[in-house]
Amino acid sequence: MRAGLGKGLLLALLVLAGGAGTAPAAGGGRENLNLPDAVRGQFLADMRAHLGNLDDIVAAVAAGDFRRAAKVAAFHMDFGHKTWESLLARGMSEEDVLTVRRRFMEKAIARDPDLNVTDPGDVDAAKRFRVLAIRFHAAAGRFAEAAWFAYDPPSLDDHRRVLERLQEITAVCRECHATFRVRDD
Numbered sequence: 704m705r706a707g708l709g710k711g712l713l714l715a716l717l718v719l720a721g722g723a724g725t726a727p728a729a730g731g732g733r734e735n736l737n738l739p740d741a742v743r744g745q746f747l748a749d750m751r752a753h754l755g756n757l758d759d760i761v762a763a764v765a766a767g768d769f770r771r772a773a774k775v776a777a778f779h780m781d782f783g784h785k786t787w788e789s790l791l792a793r794g795m796s797e798e799d800v801l802t803v804r805r806r807f808m809e810k811a812i813a814r815d816p817d818l819n820v821t822d823p824g825d826v827d828a829a830k831r832f833r834v835l836a837i838r839f840h841a842a843a844g845r846f847a848e849a850a851w852f853a854y855d856p857p858s859l860d861d862h863r864r865v866l867e868r869l870q871e872i873t874a875v876c877r878e879c880h881a882t883f884r885v886r887d888d
């Protein structure tokens with residue numbers, strides 16, 4: 704019974720690996736971030752939360768509720784979303800928090816020359832990771848604004864624009880996963 708299950712699982716994994724196409728082999732070429740155990744556990748939990756956020760966003764877009772999608776991206780797609788949550792808790796309007804968040808990102812990007820590198824190969828792994836993390840937050844912010852300021856109900860054009868912005872987020876998920884890992888296997 705157990706052996707049967709094991710074989711089935713192995714087959715499923717092989718099929719998945721075969722279907723992945725461009726996915727790198729385990730570890731292959733990806734840089735290990737070498738996180739301490741405690742940090743790694745929290746990091747992976749945050750990552751699983753991001754997959755949940757992405758699912759919530761897709762569900763909200765499919766339901767035509769673009770404002771709900773905007774809120775998930777703006778207020779939860781951050782490695783440190785506490786600031787936005789506390790501004791909301793203190794009574795700042797969602798629209799104002801969106802604007803503050805965008806300005807903060809623009810300033811962070813303008814201030815840090817590493818974030819404008821044209822060849823990321825020139826900077827060390829920690830900086831490249833930071834570049835990708837900030838790009839991720841910036842993409843989430845651009846998505847949130849596009850979704851927030853869409854017509855209600857959203858037009859066909861709104862759908863197209865918002866899906867383009869959503870793909871800009873998933874492109875960064877993909878790029879970071881192709882570049883870094885936190886485990887050896």
Ligand code: HEC
Pocket residue numbers: 736747748750751753754757832835836839872873875876877879880883884885886
């Ligand atoms: C700045 C880098 C970066 C970004 C952006 C990023 N990730 Fe990750 N993610 C990682 C790394 C590194 C790992 C560990 C991969 C490994 O060791 O194989 C990971 C792992 C994961 C895991 C596995 C969690 C587990 O418990 O094993 C999930 C799920 C995940 N990411 C989802 C996402 C989603 C969804 C997005 C975008 C919405 C995203 N990530 C964006 C770097 C990133």
